[in-house]
Amino acid sequence: MTPTPTEPSPTEPPLTAPSPLPAAPRRRRRPLAAVALLAAAALTAACSNSSDSSGSSGGSGGGQTLSGDCATYQPYAGHGGKTVTVFASILSPESDNLEKSWADFSKCTGIKISYEGSNDFESQLPVRVGGGNAPDFAIIPQPGLLAQMVKSGKVVKPPAQTVANQDKWSPVWKTYGSVNGTFYAAPMSANMKSLVWYSPKAFKQAGYSVPKTWAELTALSDTIAKAGGGKPWCGGIASGTATGWPATDWLEEVVLGSYGGEVYDQWVSHQVKFSDPKITAAMKTVADWMQNPAWVNGGYGDVKSIATTTFQDAGAPILTGKCFMLQQASFYKAQWPKDTRIGPEGDISAFRLPAVDPSVPSPVEGGGEFLAAFASRPEVQAVQNYLSSSDWASSRVRTATGWVSANQGVDKSLYTDPIDRLSADALTDPSATFRFDGSDLMPAAVGAGQEWKSLTAWFAEGQSVQKTAADIDAAWPQ
Incomplete structure (x- = not known):
């Protein structure tokens, strides 16, 4: 499950704050590893970090003058020697790259960013906030959890520059960081869910072309099934206590791709119920696709085997020719073996899942993370301004592949990985019908409970x- 938005508009009503949320399983949780953080690139000797560190409003620069390579951080200067704490669910080695992304900022401004990642982030954050031990920042992957934190009264509204930085994002992203129409948390990252993973090599050998429409996808699936050998689709929804979440993605993709954003928003807020004919029709479409015994589950078994196959293992049969396609998010790239060549000419690549109804303009489902502050000290605001900027997003893209941003100020040439580039293009497409992961927008008892x-x-x-x-x-809170 990934986080889903809170929209103040009539079609996307505000979220109510759920009780403590379980860990978000769709967020890639990489095990702790003894991976040393690479040292930040050496800055030029001309880089100056001098003068006072007295408080001034975040972004004013205070009396501190930066030069050389450090000059670009002048708007955030004036707070040298201060420490800002950040708490999140991101673990090593991914957190190593995260810390690399702000290393030059810290070196130049003198602001130390003390990062802590935890597997128990979603359960621990409310405890820490309620106990008066809140971090300066939390990187929150669920708008529902953000709503819960805002209800606590401890989340601090962002400074003016952070608000202005939202101009580089599609307006809908601001609503995902808002609660009851008030903006609290700047979006940081994004992930693209509307992808189908496949083997270009296998497609080429069989004479198959990448489908551009749902009708073509259906016809291709039927052709592969009749050809014998590998099944057209593989899948897995097992994920420990979060088993079922990939199935919620399949349903969300079909609802969005069949009816567009308005019905999707009404469904997420329960104005349109699951028993509504539109949603049951979407479930029938999913059944025709991922519960078709002639189409699934290549390499593992029948339809029922999807429930016992882990989502991490689901795509493995593509590499052995036992299945041809897997619907999963951009972050699934981390599950392929390290020696797998990724790209249109490689062992594995991905294409966009087409709309079920071709009249729906470029449906894109995604998820992301949001930066919420629990303090308003000048150095905290300086960090908040930087981490909401296009400059930071560009720095983060440079640190590693597999991370994308919906920030339209990021130079697309920075994406050297083809799947990252495809995902970034989709997430920043102004003509796309983008919506956040639906189950993460729903109350926890539903989206992270009964629906799974x-x-x-x-x-x-x-x-x-x-x-x-x-x-x-019936599980929807009254």
Whole structure:
């Protein structure tokens, strides 16, 4: 499950704050590893970090004058010797790259950013905030958790420069960092979910072309099934206590690609129920796709095997020719073996999942992370301004592949990985119908609870669409 937005508009009503949320399983949680943080690139000797570190409003520069390579950080100067704490769910080695992204900023301004990552972030953040031990910042991957923190009264509104930096994002992203129409948290990262992973080599050998429409995707799936050998699709929704979340993505993709953003928003807010004919029709579309015994589950078994196959292992049969396609997000790239060549001419690549209804303009489902502040000291505001800027986003892109931003100020040439570039293009496409992950927008009891349970039963037990929908609707908080 990835976070989903809070929209103050009539079609995207504000989120209510859920009770403590479980860890977001779709967020890549990389195990702690003894990976040394690479030293920040040496700055030119002309770089100056002198003068006083007395408080001035974040971004004023205070009395500190920076020169040489450091001059670009002048707007954030004036707070040397101060420390700002950041708490998040991002673990090593990904957190190593995160810390690299602000290393030059820290060296030049003298502001130390003390980072802490935890597997228990979602459960620990409310405890720390409630106990008076809040970090200066939390990087929150769920708008629902942001709403809960705002309800605590401890989240501080961002400074004017952070607000202005949102001009580089599509307006809808600002709503995802807002609660009840008030902006609190600047978006930092994004991930693209509307992807299909496949083997260019296998497609070429079989004479298959990448489909551009849902009709072409359906026809290709049927052709592969009739050809024998590998199945057209592989899939897995097992994820420990979060089993079921990939199935929520499949349903979200079909709802958005069938009806567009307005119906999607109404469904996420329960104005349109799961038992509504539109949603049950979307579930039928998913069943025709991922519950078709002739189409799934290459390399693992029948339809029921999808419920017991982990999402991490789901795509492996593509490399052995036992299945041809897997629908998963951009972050799935981390699951391929290290020696896998990624790209249009490689072992594995990806294409955009087409809209079910071709009249829906470029549907894109995604997720992301948001920077929420619990303090308003000048040095905290300086860091907040920097981490919400296009300059920081560009620095983050340079640190590693597999990370993308929906910030339109990032130079696309910085994306050297083809899947990152594809994802970034989709996320910054002004004509796209973009929506945040729906289950993460729903109350936790539904999107991270009953929906996982019911969709798992739908696959594992062949539970009916009607019972599946009714059970999820019944779990919605009154």
